[in-house]
Amino acid sequence: MSAVLRLRDTETWAHERAKREYPWVAEARKHAPGLDDFLKWAHGLGASRIDLLTGHRATLTVHGRNRYATMDPTTSLDLKQIVDHVYGADGSARVLISLQLDTAYSVTLNRRESLRFRINIFPVQTMRGPGMNLVLRPIPTLPKSLDEQRVEQEIRDTNLLRSGMVLTGGSTGSGKTTLQFGLIHERLMDPTVSCNISTGEQPIEFLFDSLKPPNGNRITQTEIRPPNMTPPLFVEGSMRRENSDLVLGECRDGPTMEAAINCAITGGKLSTTIHADNGPLMIQRSIALCPRAERDNLVSALAQSLRFVINQRLLDRVGGGRVAVREYLTFHQDLRRQLMRTESELWPDLVAQAIESDGQSYAVAIRKALEDGLITEQTANEAWRRDA
Incomplete structure (x- = not known):
């Protein structure tokens, strides 16, 4: 052998x-x-x-x-x-x-x-x-199912949101898009849900053109390719189409973050991804991406529009392959009001405390994976040291 x-x-x-x-x-x-x-x-x-x-x-x-x-x-x-x-x-x-x-x-x-x-x-x-x-x-042709990805119920419940921003983060190759489109796939195929979803991606990854939802739910996917199609132009056009959900593949610059926030505060649901290593850093990077000239207004709008933050990492799995662990937090109304009353440079610390008390931290997620026999003790210790 x-x-x-x-x-x-x-x-x-x-x-x-x-x-x-x-x-x-x-x-x-x-x-x-x-x-x-x-x-x-x-x-x-x-x-x-x-x-x-x-x-x-x-x-x-x-x-x-x-x-x-x-x-x-x-x-x-x-x-x-x-x-x-x-x-x-x-x-x-x-x-x-x-x-x-x-x-x-x-x-x-x-x-x-x-x-x-x-x-x-x-x-x-x-x-x-x-x-x-x-x-x-x-x-892959289709993302793995939420069951295969072992997605927690709190994350699945984001499919029930009608408005606001859902932010998914992690490093390159951490499975952000697989998680994001696993949720979209389940929402589209749920016969109890009526939705019209529009995505702007650079590039389009999971192409859902062959899906046949049972009740007429629809997804349209557009490739972002400047200068003719930019994130702001995509958001501007999509907001005229009465979509229930808007998906931006990634917030990687100021104009994209501004477009995402402006969409999220208009009453629709906006999902996007961001490169950052944990929940607090996602908030810090979101603030940093807001164009300086409009930062105060955009940061205020961000505080009002945030509904859920997920950060994902992949760890070596027992027997081969990788397994996802996740840190997440629901931004309920009290937390959003607290953000509004707090200087934005203090938000990462505030979010870190909220994850420990009201969400799921990486420490807890890693412990669960270890207890379920999905990772070795050595892998768990290495993962815990990452945030030490």
């Missing part, structure tokens, strides 16, 4: 040097036999991350471990062709003037099945000059 594993760990893409049959890209935006075959092979190994870098061999991350995927380095021409194929004719030109790009890409397996990947394309510097780095991460 160990010999088989060692062979598989050192295996590289078999068609790498069959350039005639498997060029990375044969015709941009239409046919990429090499890229598609490479991605199918990587997916078959269980790769959670695929990394292409100018002048370097491609690498994969499989079950948390890095390994080489090719024998030869990817050239500048290889990456130019790949970027222009997955993004558009001006993709590589945009990267070489120091713009980063986000998009998604699909590979067809058969008439009914396809693989989808989220792609981040980033400008880098190499010994030979400007280069590019592509990181591809697979997107």
Whole structure:
């Protein structure tokens, strides 16, 4: 068995040097036999991350471990062709003037099945000059169910909210989007719920176009692609469509946070994600993202609109894989009023205290996972030390 594993760990893409049959890209935006075959092979190994870098061999991350995927380095021409194929004719030109790009890409397996990947394309510097780095991460066709994700009832109850902001946070790769869209999927398919959901994502990850809700619930998904479609423009347009729920894929800058807050205070429900390591830091980062010129008004509106905050981490699971642990807090009316009476720089401490008394802290979540036999004592101790 160990010999088989060692062979598989050192295996590289078999068609790498069959350039005639498997060029990375044969015709941009239409046919990429090499890229598609490479991605199918990587997916078959269980790769959670695929990394292409100018002048370097491609690498994969499989079950948390890095390994080489090719024998030869990817050239500048290889990456130019790949970027222009997955993004558009001006993709590589945009990267070489120091713009980063986000998009998604699909590979067809058969008439009914396809693989989808989220792609981040980033400008880098190499010994030979400007280069590019592509990181591809697979997107499941549908998110895992809330039962499979072991989602707590308090979090599930956010699907009953009719207004305000639900903020989901965590680091890159912590499963924020999987949790967010697991909740959306359950809401759409609930025959007792009537909802019209509009999402603005960069890129679209879980594509729900094939869903058939039992009672006519509807979701429309729009890709945010500046300058023609920005988060503020998406929110402005969506507010004219009588949606019950608005979803912004991520709050990563001032205009997006401003648009999210302005939407949340108009009476609808707004869900979004933010990169931060725990609940208090999510609040701190939300405040910091508010544009300075409007910060006082926006911070006040944020205090009034917040309804629920979730932060998620993934820990090594007994037997392999990962398991989610979560910190969360309901922002009930008394807490929102307390925020309004408190200087915003003190909010993180106030939220930390509220999580301990009224929500679920990471310390409690980790202890539950340990008691349920999902993680080892060593993993639990390492996770507890993270917040020590």
